[in-house]
Amino acid sequence: MQIPEVTPDATLNICLDTLKKGKQALVFVNTKRGAEKAAEDISKKTKLANAALTQLAEESLKALSKPTVQCERLARCLKEGVAFHHAGLHAKQKELIETNFRNGTVKIIACTPTLAMGLDLPAYRCVIRDLKRYSQRGMGFIPVLEYLQMAGRAGRPKFDNVGEAICIANSEHEKEDIQVRYIHGDPEDIYSKLAVEPVLRTYILSLIASNFVRTRKELMAFFGKTFWAHQFKDLDKLEHIIDKMLELLETWEFILPSGKDDFVSASELAKDVQHRPTVIGKRVAELYLDPLTAHELITAIRKANATKTTNVVAFLHAICTTLEMRPLLNVGTKDYDAVQRTLVEWDKQLLVNEPTAFDPEYDEYLNATKTAMMLHAWMEETDEQTLLDAFNVRPGELHVKTDNADWLLYSMMELANLLNCNDVIKSINKTRVRLRYGAREELIPLLKLEGIGRIRARSMFKAGIKDLGDVRKATLEQLTVLLGKAVALSVKKQTGEHH
């Protein structure tokens, strides 16, 4: 197969050739920035602009109350029938792109591996531009499994008999390398996810909490049958790991060993220890929290209760130090000073103490702090563009983070409830509402109204309408000016007035 070399860029040439055939293509790229750049470059050459695409572009700008530079860039690409797709996009924009690719309006998508994973978005051609990607160990080849995922998007069963997956090589040497490694290579072995400690901890606790297993023997028997054990082979070591975990769960008071009041003979006890969940342990399992996280949250709650902490920053910071919030924002050389300064400022109120600078966990602590700073900025009503500039966080990523944090705050409230820390519950709930809406405390009463988010609540507040009482007092005309007719009516209705 020969592709005309219209430009020096091979990826671009393939895309233009695909368009000439009247087909669609996906271009898999290595970074978010790369995806946007690739889409932009392609969009400059497609000459597809039409009315439907212009409308699509305009729609994509409406995803946020105030479009970010990312939104504008997407709109420019969409006008030419091209899109980029990565986790930083707002959910509405992702959906818009997906449906319009499926119906054929959008011809080319440049994307990060997002599209290869979940969604079923097949295309005639898949261009796999980057087979290397940055990871903790530096730049390296992606797994064969991942290559297969991407290549598997080529060919739409309903429309084409064939599909083409094309890798881009920059040299003869690279071409051979790709052939050996990916085209003729074997996918790597699959490893059991149980091998990861947090998963194992969670699993053991949930087995005990649900009374699925009652004794150590049963627990061992259960794990003996898993894929993990099959891979692990060394059963003695496996038992040792599980025993260590049980011990931890016991010290954290999530499970009890068989009590002295139980009628079990001494010899039997030695062979087989019985485990029961505690009330808290049961709840932790239901919440699907990693027991370590739960333990850390409980420690934080106790401290908050003892010190009468009410500051939202303290709770925000506490949840950011848990494993569940990872990956965290990275503290680079540029924001190192700012993070340090904030840490000094927050120091007295924080529930999780700063490790020493020599501690291997120190960097992650700084990252957690930066993540908390970002979420805090959001709660102080910072707009999306500013968050992008200051923290390099895009709307889609913000949503993933706030959603995650919301769940952790909820879990924290549940634990505080079991610990009878009522003041703490109140403060956490305040944090949760503010985080969800990205608003300051003073807007909370207004946010209870359906159809009112941070933007509308703020404009009402500015106009002197500060709580539900004010809403009742305000005239429909007043509200209509601020919110538009439909929303004004709905708000009035919610506060008990009927028109």
Added chain:
DNA sequence: GGACGGTGAAACTTCAGGTTGCCTC
């Protein structure tokens, strides 16, 4: 002499994704 501006080379920085966890009265 000195403030300013343009230029290019070198140094530096950054880099994918996200299942389900819960509860809404």
Added chain:
DNA sequence: GAAGTTTCACCGTCC
């Protein structure tokens, strides 16, 4: 590893 960004030395111009 590669692309984008910042920094910095260097040079020329104008006052």
